[in-house]
Every structure is written in structure tokens, then in C-alpha cells.
Amino acid sequence: MDEAIDEEVPQSDLVHERLRESPIKRWILLDGNRFALATLLSVVVFSVCTGIGFAGYIPVTDPATATTLVGAIVGGTLPFITIVLAINQLVLSQEMGWPNDLQDRFEGMVSFRRQVETVTGSGISPASPADFLQVIVDAVVDRARAFRSTVDPNEDTRLVSLTENLVDAVESEGELVNDALEGADFGTFNALSSVLGHFNGAHLYAARTIRADHGDELSEEAHDALDDLIELLGHLAVARQTFKTLYMQHELAYLSKLLLYVGFPTLLGGGVFMMTYDRIIEAIAEPALVVVVGAAVTFVFLPFVVLLVYTLRIATITSRTADFGPFVPRVDLDE
Template sequence: MSADEYGIDEGERIDEEVSRSDLVHERLRESPIKRWVLLDGNRYAIAGLFSLVVFVTCASIGFAGYIPVTDPGTATTLVAAIVGGTLPFITIVLAINQLVLSQELGWPGDLADRFEEMVAFRHEIESLTDTPVSPAAPADFLQLVVDSVVDRTERLEATADRMADPERAAVVRDFVEAVRTEGELVSESLEDSDFGTFATLSSVLGHFNGAHLYAARQIRTHYADELSSEDLETLDVLVELLGQLAIARQTFKTLYMQYELAHLSKVLLVVGFPTLLGGGIFMMTYSTIIETVGTPSVLVLIVSGVITFVFLPFTVLLVYTFRIASITSRTADFGPFVPRVDFEEKAGLEERRE
């Protein structure tokens, strides 16, 4: 990709990738099933599906004759191994609660500083968006910032119409269209979303990353000779808004992570105790169950059900960890740097040398 494609000289390279968010296009390209499993799906539903897979797998192996269900020693040994592996979950829960509490506890001075910083952040947003009082609800707050970003960007359409260079004008229009499209996607996702669910964070997950900020700064710097003072002011505010939007996204991600980890520890405790108790009862009574039932096919179903039940804490931890890890990986490019987009700056330098 050369700079000439956009009518930009060697000192004014704006790469094609900066006019859009790479993460947005990743979201559109990836499998909807994959995204549902990793991010958007209800964790209880996914845990149920995983449990069904475990049950079907165990039942298939049992019906194939590879599990001697009439031998009490084999089944109880397997269940005992899983139950023994469940005990360390107490340590996991304590570690999770300690992590959450470390973010919540603090001395008055620390809490006052944190409060003042949050108030200053809200005042900054109110100043940039010309809003007397910014919304308190996270979804409404994000909507305010996104609407302001889109509004400021759309003002550049008139700027593009005034530009003498049609290729430069095309770059600006592409940037405006990219921001407008992402704004529509975010607004649609934010409708009826409540904090405490994944909807609010998911709405801005992968949107408005550093590529937009980079593009706005490039336009502001390299097209300054064709921009009026009002256009320059619009771009300055737009750059600040995009930066504040990145901060807001990371802030709500932090709050959501605290909620998610606290909820995970509660679910693990609720699930872990019955599985320990049920596994212990099964190990003590399975010999009697064999004598009472007698039918191997029924015993296969019983053993498969018990294995699925005692495996449930691992399943819960798995599905929640999937989402937490996915959120972390997709918001790793916080700030003005965009590590996921190949800007081919090295190639641009080589062009200059030539």
C-alpha cells in the first residue's frame, strides 16, 4: 500500500487501516457462535451446554463398554479424583475475593483521591460535550460520549466539501463514515443495556480504538493547510473525546471485572458445596446402587450424571474465565497505540528513503 493511493505526500501518510477499527472488523468476520461462547452468551446457558457435552461423552464411553460400571471401585475412584480436585476451589474463591477487596478497600485519603479523580473525569466530559450534568448510569454516560464523538466527526463532512484535493476529501469522508458506522453499532448495543450485565461493556468492546485517534491526529496535522480554525478546534475536541472514551471504556471494564469476579466466587461456592456433598454420598452408596439397579445401561447413565455433576465447578470456572480472558485480550490496546493494526510505517520510511 503506497501513500499515493490517498493523494498524500511522503510527509502526510495516513494508512488505510486508520479509517476503521480493526477490532470491529474482527467482530464482523468472526463466527457468531464463537463470539456467543466467548463473550455474549449467558454463562449459565453455556455451562449447561458444556455439562451436556461432558454427560454425552461419558455416556458414550460407558455404552461402548470402556467404563466397567458394575465395578464400584472404578466409578468411585474417578468421582473421588474429581472431588479431590474440587477442594482447591476454596483457595481460588478466597484469592478472587482478595483481588476484588483489594480494589474496594482503602484509607480516607486514598478514597478521597479516587473520588476526586472520578469527579474530575466527569467534569472533563461535561466540558467537552457541553452537558451541565453527565449521566450517572454507565450506559447513558457512554452514549453521551459516543454521540458527541459522532457529532464532532460529522462536522468534518463540510470540511471535506471545501477541500481542493478530492483525494484528501475522500480520506476525510472515509474517516467520517467509519466513525458514524461505529457510533451506530455502539448506540444499537447500548439500547436497554444495564450495568451488571455484559451488554454495556460489550457495546464498546472493540470499538473506537486507537486507530480513530491516530487518524484524527494525522488529519489535524497534515491537512492543516486546508483546515479553518473552526475545523482545527473540532479536531482538537474530537481527539480529546476519543481519548476520554478510551478511559471511560477501561473504567467500566474495571468495574465490570470486579462485579464479574465477585459473582464468579459466589457461584463457585454455591456450586462447589453440593458437588462435594453429592460426590461423597455417591462414593459411599454406589455399591448399594449397583445391587438395587442392576441394569448396566441405567448404571452408565447414573455414573455419567454424577461425573457431570461433580465436574460442574470446573465447567463454571471455564466459561467465566473464557469471557474474562476474552475481554482482557480485546481491550489490551488501550491508549493511543494500536498494536493490532499493521500501519506499514516501516514501508513508508523505505519509500521516503527511495
């Protein structure tokens, strides 16, 4: 079920989530350190296991019960090898290519940068993703303000109202994005995160609607400013999708490596635990056995936790950048 929309936020400024969402929710889904989140989930797993154990629902003195539980989780870890291979194959399919394909890809990126440099007048555009986005966002805000300055307040009331709504939305989101980009000089994800949920296709739709419905009322200067704004919004959408692709490739490759790092020790540790638990029972008291079993279950559960926290962020990014170009899903633009 869709969440209720914040009445103070226009629907045209939304994609799938409110811009004023819970900071805790955004930290869990996007901005939070994945290692910190994995640690937090592991603590939850350990607390649940030890809580059930101390309540007497896990007969820790019965070696068959504990070893069966750990063995089942270890058995579920083995398919991770297939997952890692599938992830690597996906990443490699995007990276590999013949010279003509790679040359076309390179020329496409160079051509896009030149188009941005031409319309923004920025000379050589920055190589850093965050700085590159900063240039486009600043240019979008400048063109929106320039367009507003060319519209006569005494013109058609509908035109003035549409212009004010569009420029106010662009200025508001530009301020939010600029604040986020200040601390995102080097991280591709930080740069991508700053524009998630902002500058979606609704702005492009609004600008094109003004040009189509009120083009006869606009001066040549207003036409030029509006055309530049529409072009820049398109460039911003392409840049966001490009950085999303780069981030996904990096994140998937890193995830596959991390799963191997975590998966091998958990398989080994789970096997050692199952072979030695009979001796462990004889060596320590029952309360300590609860802690040992809880720690063992948490340890062998680590690959699932790692997969969860990284896949959660990847899926969230994918859903929040689904409005590529002029299409804006699940938004009532008529309002």
C-alpha cells in the same frame, strides 16, 4: 495463528477480532448467558460419559473404576478453595483504601465526568454506564461530521480522502454501538460489550495524523472540531476501561461466590456417591448404572464448568480491550 481479515472491513477498524465475526462465537465468548452455556457444557459432559459407558469402555459394575474417577475429580475440586480466596483478595485489594486514597479516586471520577460534560455540552452526564457511553459516542459522531463539513472538498485530495475515511469509520461504528446500547440501560456488561472492538486507538491515531500532517490547511473551525474529536476519543477509551474495571470486580466477586455455592454440594455429593456406590450396583441394572455414573461425573465436574464459562468471558474482554489509549496492537495502521 491469526485469522484472515475480512477484506470488506478496513484493518484500521480492528483490534484482535473481525467486527463481522460469527454470532455463535460471540455468544459463546461474550454475550451468551453463562448459566445457559454452563448447562450446555454439562449436557456435553453427560453425553460423552454415557456414550463411552454404553459403548462398554467404562466397567460400571466395577465399583473401583467409578469411585476412582469421581474421587479424582473431587480431589481436583479442593484447590478451588484457594482460587476463591485469591479472587476475593484481588477484589478486596481494589476496593479497600485509606480516606485520602478513596478521596483522590472519587475526585478523579468527578473530574473525568466534568471533562466529558464540558466537551459534549450535555449538562449533568448520566449515571448509567450505557447512557454515559451513549452521550460520548453521539458526541464523537457529531464532532466527526462537523469536522467533515469544515473541510473544503476542493482542498488537498489526500486530506479529503483521510477525512472521509475517518468520518465513515466513526459513523459506521457509532451506528453499531448505538444499536447495541439501546437494550443496555442497566447492565454494566451490556454497556461494555457494546463498545468491545469498536472505537479503538486507530481512530485516535488517524485524527492526530490529520492534525499533524494537514494542520496548516485547516481553518480555525476545523481545528476546534478535530481537537474536540481527539479529546472525545480519549474520553471514550478511559470510560471503556473504567467500566471494564467495574465489571471485572463485580464478575470476579460473583464468580467466587458461585464457586462456593457449587463446590460444596459437589464435594458432598461426590463423597456420598463413593460411599454408596457398592449398594447402588446391587439395586439397579447395568444400563441404569451408566446413567448414574454419567450424572455423578457431570455433577462433580460442575465447578470446572462454572470456572470455564466465566473465565472465558473475562479473558475475552481483557484481550479485546488491550488497545488502551493511543496504542493499537496487531493492526497495520499504515494501510
